[in-house]
Amino acid sequence: MGxxxxxxxxxxxxxxxxxxTLVAGDVVALRPRHVMTHDNTAAVMQKFASLGAARIxxxxxxxxxxxxxxxxxxxxxxxxxxxIEAFARAQGVDFYPPGTGISHQVMVAEGYxxxxxxxxxxxxxxNMYGALGALGTPVVRTDAAAIWATGEFWWQVPDxxxxxxxxxxxxxxxxxxxxxxxxxxxxxxxxxxxVVEFDGPGVASLSMDARMTISNMTTEWGxxxxxxxxxxxxxxxxxxxxxxxxxxxxxxFSQADLDAWRTDPPAPDAxxxxxxxxxxxxxxxxxxxxxxxxxxxxxSVADMEGDRVEIQKAYLVSCVNSRLxxxxxxARVIRxxxxxxxxxxxxxxxxxxxxxxxxxxxxxxxxVEAGALVLPPGCGPCxxxxxxxxxxGETGVSATNRNFKGRMGSRDARAYLASPEVVAESAVxxxxxxxxxxxxxxxxxxxxRLDTETPAEVVDIEKGFPARASGRLVLVxxxxxxxxxxxxxxxxxxxxMTPADMARVVMExxxxxxxxxxxxxxILVGGRNFGTGSSREQAATALxxxxxAMVIAGSFSQTYLRNAFxxxxxxxxxxxxVDHLRERLPEDRPTLIPGDVLDxxxxxxxxxxxxxxxxxxxxxxxxxxxxxxxxIEAQIRSRLGK
Numbered sequence: 124m125g126x127x128x129x130x131x132x133x134x135x136x137x138x139x140x141x142x143x144t145l146v147a148g149d150v151v152a153l154r155p156r157h158v159m160t161h162d163n164t165a166a167v168m169q170k171f172a173s174l175g176a177a178r179i180x181x182x183x184x185x186x187x188x189x190x191x192x193x194x195x196x197x198x199x200x201x202x203x204x205x206x207i208e209a210f211a212r213a214q215g216v217d218f219y220p221p222g223t224g225i226s227h228q229v230m231v232a233e234g235y236x237x238x239x240x241x242x243x244x245x246x247x248x249x250n251m252y253g254a255l256g257a258l259g260t261p262v263v264r265t266d267a268a269a270i271w272a273t274g275e276f277w278w279q280v281p282d283x284x285x286x287x288x289x290x291x292x293x294x295x296x297x298x299x300x301x302x303x304x305x306x307x308x309x310x311x312x313x314x315x316x317x318v319v320e321f322d323g324p325g326v327a328s329l330s331m332d333a334r335m336t337i338s339n340m341t342t343e344w345g346x347x348x349x350x351x352x353x354x355x356x357x358x359x360x361x362x363x364x365x366x367x368x369x370x371x372x373x374x375x376f377s378q379a380d381l382d383a384w385r386t387d388p389p390a391p392d393a394x395x396x397x398x399x400x401x402x403x404x405x406x407x408x409x410x411x412x413x414x415x416x417x418x419x420x421x422x423s424v425a426d427m428e429g430d431r432v433e434i435q436k437a438y439l440v441s442c443v444n445s446r447l448x449x450x451x452x453x454a455r456v457i458r459x460x461x462x463x464x465x466x467x468x469x470x471x472x473x474x475x476x477x478x479x480x481x482x483x484x485x486x487x488x489x490x491v492e493a494g495a496l497v498l499p500p501g502c503g504p505c506x507x508x509x510x511x512x513x514x515x516g517e518t519g520v521s522a523t524n525r526n527f528k529g530r531m532g533s534r535d536a537r538a539y540l541a542s543p544e545v546v547a548e549s550a551v552x553x554x555x556x557x558x559x560x561x562x563x564x565x566x567x568x569x570x571x572r573l574d575t576e577t578p579a580e581v582v583d584i585e586k587g588f589p590a591r592a593s594g595r596l597v598l599v600x601x602x603x604x605x606x607x608x609x610x611x612x613x614x615x616x617x618x619x620m621t622p623a624d625m626a627r628v629v630m631e632x633x634x635x636x637x638x639x640x641x642x643x644x645x646i647l648v649g650g651r652n653f654g655t656g657s658s659r660e661q662a663a664t665a666l667x668x669x670x671x672a673m674v675i676a677g678s679f680s681q682t683y684l685r686n687a688f689x690x691x692x693x694x695x696x697x698x699x700x701v702d703h704l705r706e707r708l709p710e711d712r713p714t715l716i717p718g719d720v721l722d723x724x725x726x727x728x729x730x731x732x733x734x735x736x737x738x739x740x741x742x743x744x745x746x747x748x749x750x751x752x753x754x755i756e757a758q759i760r761s762r763l764g765k
Contacts, residue, residue, distance in 0.1 A: 125392025127283040128350055129318045132258040132389065136241040138275050139745050146578065147282045147398065148696060148740030150688075154275045157235045158184055159244035160267050161226040162191040164207045167245065170268035174756060175765030179271045182215035188229040193221035193501035194509030224474025224500045225442040227251045231335070232474060234368050234375030237361075238353040239389035243267075243276070248442055248524065250342045254334035255361070256353035256389050258318075261342075263658060263682065265689055265755060272759055277745050279684060281347050282317040282398040288325030290406030295559040297452070298333025299444055299522065299542035301403070302340040303411045304566065307421030309401060313570055315345040315652060316681050317398065320391065325405045326352060331360040332448035339443040340524045343418040347681055353388035402569040409563045412520070412555060414539035416528040424545055424557035432539075436519040437462075437550035438531075439490070440471040440498065441505040444522035444543050447480050453522075453547035454486035456558045462494035463553035468546075469511040471498035493551070507531055513538060520555055522546045581726050582741040587751040590726050594646035594672045596719040599633070600701070600710050604649055605656030606683065608633035610665045620661075622668035629665040634713035643670030646721045648704060650676065654683025663687040673723070675730060675739075677701040688746055691754040695723070697739040700730055 126134070130145040133153060140151030160167050164187045171179075179185060189204055204221060211218035219229050227248055229235075236242050238256035243249060245267045252259025266276040292301070319341050329337070334351045341349030351357070361381055368375065410424040439445055439453055450472065462468045470490050472478035478500060481487035491497060496511065503509045505523040513519045513532030519539070521531065526538035539555060548558040584590045611632045614620055630637035641647075647666065653676035654662055663686045666674065673693035687694045708715055722731045728741030742750075752758035 124396050125394035127318075127395045127397065128320055128389060128391040129258060129283050129348070130280060131391070132239055132241055133278070133280055135239065141743055145280050146396070146740060147280050148577070149280045150743060150746040151278055151280065152275050152745050153241060153278050155184070155243045155270065156237070156240040157186050157230070157242045158262070158267055158270045159186045159188070159226055159230055159235075159242070159246070159249065161188055161246060162203075163245050163264060165203050167264050167267045167271070168207070168210060170264055171271050174268060174272055174759050175763055176272040176759075179214045179216065180274045184274060185216045185271060186230065186235055187211055187216060188219035188223055188226040189221045190225045191502045191506055192508050193499055194503060221501065222475060222499055224472070224476065225502060227339070227442040228446070228473040228477070231255060232364065232476065234364060234373065237376050237380065238357065238384045243270070247342050248339050250346065250349050251335050251339040251442060253338040253341070253348050253350035254331060256351060256357055258348055258350060259338070260348045263685055266685065269755055269759055273762060277688065277749065279681070281681070284314050284317045284319050284346075284399045284401060285397040286319050286321050287323035287400065287402045288321060288405055289323050289402065290325050290404045291328035292405050292408060293561060295544070295557070295561045296408050296410060297542040297544060298329060298336040300408050300410050301333070301405065302337045302344070303413050303418070303421055303540065304408050305403065306340065306344045306413065306418040307411065308566055308568060309344070309570060310419040312345065312652065313399065313401065314341070316678060317346055318348040318350065319344070319346045320397075321349065321351045327354060327356065328405065329356070330448060331356055332446045335446070336443050340418075343524055352390060353384055358385050396575060397573055398575055399573055400571045404567070407564045407566055409561045410542060410545055410557045412539050412541045412545065414526045415518070415537035416526055418526065418540065423563045424541070424555070425560065425563050428556045432555045433518060433553060434466060434520050434549055434555060435517040436511065436513055437466060437468045437546050438504055438511070438519065438521035438523060439495070439543055439546055440469060440503055440521070441523040442473055442502070443524040445471060445473040445477070447477050447484070447486075449522065449543040450477070450481045450490065451484060451486040453543040454489040456544050456547040457493045457551060458489050460493060460551045462550050466550050466553055467511065468493070468495045468550040469498055469504060470495040471503055472500050475500050504531055520546055520549045577728070577738045577740055579738065580728065580741060582728070582743050584726055585744060585747040585751055588725070588747040590724070592672060592723045592725070593720055594644045595642070596717060596721050596732065597641055597645045597647045597671070598704055598708060598715040598717070599647060599649050599713065600705055600715070601713070602650035602677070603652045603655050604633060606654055606659050606662035607656055609654065609662040610659060615659050615661060625661060625665040626669040629669045630714070637714050638669060640714065640716060641669055641671065644672050645670065646723070647671050647674045648676065648701060648721075649674055650701060651678045651698070653677070653679050655680040658682050658686070660686045660690060663692050664690050667692045675700060675721070688749045689755040691750050691752065693742070693750055695730070695739050695742070697730055697737055700732070700737040703735060703737065
């Protein structure tokens with residue numbers, strides 16, 4: 124069985140895991156090339172200290188660019204930045220001060236991301252690194268602290284979906300339109316918690332900036348990463364970056380590296396195993412807009428123009444669409460024109476270097492001359508910080524990556540996402556519109572789920588980990604059960620909740636009677652994407668406090684899964700079991716306890732009920748060790764001799 128590019132990169136960075144070919148579901152320990160944290164470095168510093176760690180194991184591994192709250196000149200925020208910079212100097216870590224640029228742009232432009240590398244970040248848009256043929260994926264703050272202390276973190280190999288791009292984009296269509304189309308067309312969880320590997324002849328027609336846009340927004344599509352192949356476009360872009368970095372005396376990759384990537388680029392095997400395949404003809408893509416307030420709903424710009432959706436604010440900002448290509452495209456649209464009365468157009472480059480380049484090309488001056496309001500390089504309004512936020516009753520169109528209700532300002536505002544060209548044209552006209560007419564062609568839904576099955580195997584059982592477990596079935600079959608349902612907001616920020624208190628209120632928002640019906644040793648079986656929503660750890664620890672032995676689900680939110688194992692709580696993905704129980708048992712109640720007993724064989728990776736047995740990917744050494752230790756913090760303290 125061949126390997127995907129994802130599994131190859133994971134294998135190359137693996138420090139512990141199966142000796143066989145990696146498959147989806149394997150939990151492995153990985154040593155990333157770099158780990159990025161931004162303004163949240165302060166929080167990771169606190170977590171790092173709580174582990175009993177004093178020195179970062181490898182100071183070349185972390186990178187700390189400040190980018191989120193750079194407009195905030197308060198004494199407290201400046202003190203936070205100063206403390207991070209001082210810690211960076213003491214530890215020998217690369218630090219980039221506010222105004223340098225958005226963290227993800229810094230990571231790619233400064234040479235930290237290279238083909239075939241694993242680069243993680245404590246930010247959901249770390250997916251962007253996949254544009255360079257790297258595996259870029261987000262981690263939570265505990266993971267970042269663990270990497271500082273030990274150099275590594277654990278990761279579950281996700282499903283891989285192959286996205287085949289054919290044709291080429293027509294004039295007036297951008298990379299943003301491609302990802303908006305994918306998010307809107309495949310909006311039923313087709314790539315949820317998977318890695319998307321782009322392929323096909325259409326890739327060659329996409330610029331590097333377009334690839335960064337698409338990889339970046341695979342996050343909003345629901346994927347854990349979005350990886351492009353390494354080709355002449357990649358190598359040409361890296362050659363230019365090598366010249367820039369070498370002129371400054373910085374060496375993070377060499378000409379020899381470039382020659383090696385050109386000759387033998389990282390690539391999946393011809394017979395790689397994918398869970399699904401999607402095909403998109405780029406020639407059929409037209410300018411589209413996401414929203415309002417969701418990326419899962421799209422409309423063609425041509426359709427929206429007829430409605431004359433008036434706007435009060437427009438944005439050319441963020442890590443997804445404020446690079447030189449984007450700014451120049453917007454400047455061409457707006458050249459010689461003015462921003463419409465009653466509209467504010469905000470512009471912030473992805474980095475100071477990009478702003479300098481745009482000033483030299485004349486694009487920056489054209490935007491300013493048209494009436495654009497300049498913000499410093501950074502996240503700003505994209506994350507709802509600083510100047511230019513949407514106010515109640517306003518409508519905005521933005522070249523950012525997220526338009527969740529309330530993210531860019533008031534919850535009583537409306538936010539649409541579009542390409543830089545559409546944002547610029549809309550700012551001039553005062554309503555959502557495109558600069559050129561592009562024929563809207565019907566888009567075809569081309570999604571194929573491929574046949575895969577879990578291979579049979581037997582794993583060794585670590586000392587202290589049970590070889591088998593049995594428990595009463597507690598069926599909670601709802602898909603997308605979110606963390607608010609598992610552990611409500613009324614308790615999330617209360618520090619006085621004991622484990623007994625947490626056990627009493629667990630699942631309260633989903634099923635008020637749940638806590639009184641479960642008993643220690645029960646095995647909860649959930650639906651697909653269990654634990655979606657916020658990152659609150661209590662959604663895992665409250666079930667553990669209630670005595671639930673483990674959760675078996677069709678699939679898990681990756682953040683939930685990380686929180687569970689990081690707190691010593693077992694989670695197993697076994698879709699066939701969930702499908703079987705749904706067919707056999709009614710779903711007319713939120714929680715069903717039919718009296719069945721589940722038997723779990725951890726060594727063989729099976730779970731049985733009655734005469735039926737279902738297979739899951741066995742938990743190997745890495746997750747078993749986390750459970751035995753009682754969670755990642757205890758495990759790290761033990762490794763550090765604390």
